[in-house]
Amino acid sequence: MNRFLLGLLGLILLAAGAAAAAVHLGFVPGIDRDAVLVPGTVLPPTWVLVVVAAAAVVIALLCLRWLIAQVPRRRISTWSWADDAGATRITTATAAAPFADEVTTYPGVRKVEAALTGPHTAPRLALVVRAHGDADLRGIRRRIDDEGLPRLREALGTPDLQATVEFRMTTSKADARVH
Structure with missing residues (x-):
């Protein structure tokens, strides 16, 4: 509006x-x-x-x-690791995609947008979860914190990964934001 x-x-x-x-x-x-x-x-x-x-x-x-x-920007950065076996490069979008797909399977979730920002040594995860109007937000947040985030932290090797979650509810055709 x-x-x-x-x-x-x-x-x-x-x-x-x-x-x-x-x-x-x-x-x-x-x-x-x-x-x-x-x-x-x-x-x-x-x-x-x-x-x-x-x-x-x-x-x-x-x-x-x-x-x-006002123009939305998608920042895609590449993380690099090097060790004795060689170098590994991965984009942040590629790293966040499986996590977003997993959260999308939670009951009441319609769509998830996940963005990893910052360097791989201190990343931050920003989630926008679009949920149905009758979804259990506490339950979704609990599953993200207890199941999804620990697996993502382990996969990325970043135990200090911080996450922010923004819920957007659909009660009708218009989306309303709930933080």
Whole structure:
């Protein structure tokens, strides 16, 4: 809903700017493009114009940064181990996939997204569990902690693997977040 409203506001502002440009260029009949918009013709001091322009640039850059942050990014990194027998390389997505598949088989779970981040010496696991509305969240979390995570820790050789779990429930067609 938030992104929809922001997009709608952007479209309204874009239409207003296009309308102003059309009037300025004389494409709108019945409106005098040389007419005064506000009373008075004295320009403000130059420093006011510079401050307004600088503020507009800063606001535009902040908006651009926010917009870029909205794009979902999937970071896939590769972990490497080396020993006397050779080197092992594995992507974090490959390491997390069997764990996500296992958790998906738990009762009440519809889908699981798992992401391993950080170096292989101190990884972190982020889970997004999409569950049915009547699912036993405590039971799912207990199975993740008691069954799934110990196996993943053993498989990766990382006993200090930390995990965060976000549950997203489906009560109807809309998803609601439960943390």
